[in-house]
Amino acid sequence: MPVLFAVFVLLIVAVGTPAQAAPRVVASIKPLQSLAAGVMDGIAVPDVLIKGSASVHAYALRPSDADLLNTADVIFWVGPAFETFLEKPLRALGGKARVVRLRDSPNLKILPARNGGLWHGADDHDTGGQDGHLWLDPGNAKVMVAMMAEALSTADAPNAARYSANAAVMYDKLDALDAELKARLAPVSANPFIVFHDAYQYFENSYGLNAVGSITVSADRAPGARRVLSLKQRVGSDSLCVFAEPQFEPKLVQMLISEAHGRAGVLDPEGSGLTPGPDLYFVLMRDLAENLSACLASSP
Numbered sequence: 299m300p301v302l303f304a305v306f307v308l309l310i311v312a313v314g315t316p317a318q319a320a321p322r323v324v325a326s327i328k329p330l331q332s333l334a335a336g337v338m339d340g341i342a343v344p345d346v347l348i349k350g351s352a353s354v355h356a357y358a359l360r361p362s363d364a365d366l367l368n369t370a371d372v373i374f375w376v377g378p379a380f381e382t383f384l385e386k387p388l389r390a391l392g393g394k395a396r397v398v399r400l401r402d403s404p405n406l407k408i409l410p411a412r413n414g415g416l417w418h419g420a421d422d423h424d425t426g427g428q429d430g431h432l433w434l435d436p437g438n439a440k441v442m443v444a445m446m447a448e449a450l451s452t453a454d455a456p457n458a459a460r461y462s463a464n465a466a467v468m469y470d471k472l473d474a475l476d477a478e479l480k481a482r483l484a485p486v487s488a489n490p491f492i493v494f495h496d497a498y499q500y501f502e503n504s505y506g507l508n509a510v511g512s513i514t515v516s517a518d519r520a521p522g523a524r525r526v527l528s529l530k531q532r533v534g535s536d537s538l539c540v541f542a543e544p545q546f547e548p549k550l551v552q553m554l555i556s557e558a559h560g561r562a563g564v565l566d567p568e569g570s571g572l573t574p575g576p577d578l579y580f581v582l583m584r585d586l587a588e589n590l591s592a593c594l595a596s597s598p
């Protein structure tokens with residue numbers, strides 16, 4: 299009997315007292331879900347709103363998304379000028395969830411939206427003059443990880459030590475990623491290229507890359523005839539690399555490749571083709587570096 303009792307006590311100790319349920323966490327886009335998943339490792343898996351190949355620029359909230367928001371304890375998003383589809387639904391929650399606008403951190407590097415030349419005004423989500431694609435800089439990712447760990451520790455105090463330990467692991471991984479990408483991209487950093495929409499400024503800035511323009515004025519609107527002509531001339535003069543995106547119609551890219559003899563590549567800034575989870579952010583960043591290098595290193 300004493301042996302059985304000892305086993306029973308050991309079991310209780312091993313399982314522990316029933317912990318408070320882990321917070322239900324929702325992120326707007328896959329890269330943010332990935333960072334949150336890293337911070338929550340071993341505790342729970344955060345949900346993500348935009349799961350498939352849809353772009354944040356042309357997204358409409360679905361009933362299942364509304365359910366996720368309604369039952370969430372913590373919600374991570376960039377902010378109202380970026381995920382415009384979330385502005386009203388989050389306001390309607392009326393303080394039911396802890397809503398973390400990641401763009402509000404004073405420690406982030408925030409870049410102004412580009413204008414002029416073959417950069418053409420802001421995306422519709424870049425109103426306010428700022429570029430919202432701020433996760434494409436590992437330094438900014440570290441700041442967002444810190445914000446997530448802080449918000450989660452407040453919402454779920456019993457697990458605070460775990461969140462902060464996970465965040466420390468993430469900082470190291472992000473530093474290593476940054477060093478790796480610096481080395482990978484240095485040989486091609488001077489080579490000019492054209493992107494589909496102006497999403498990569500943070501990535502270019504981090505690695506000294508030489509993007510010279512974007513195809514679209516806005517991610518969901520086709521460019522006008524004059525702009526198409528300027529692009530053809532610019533691409534044709536150096537047989538530039540032109541990068542399509544999986545979410546968008548590649549017709550214009552194909553035209554620039556065939557008629558202006560550009561070189562073809564693909565970039566996926568939101569990880570639309572990738573499986574959600576803690577590794578997605580790192581795969582996304584490495585894929586960007588690989589796809590850029592592959593095209594930029596090839597001779598015209």
Ligand SMILES: [Zn+2]
Pocket residue numbers: 355421431495496497517
């Ligand atoms: Zn974008």
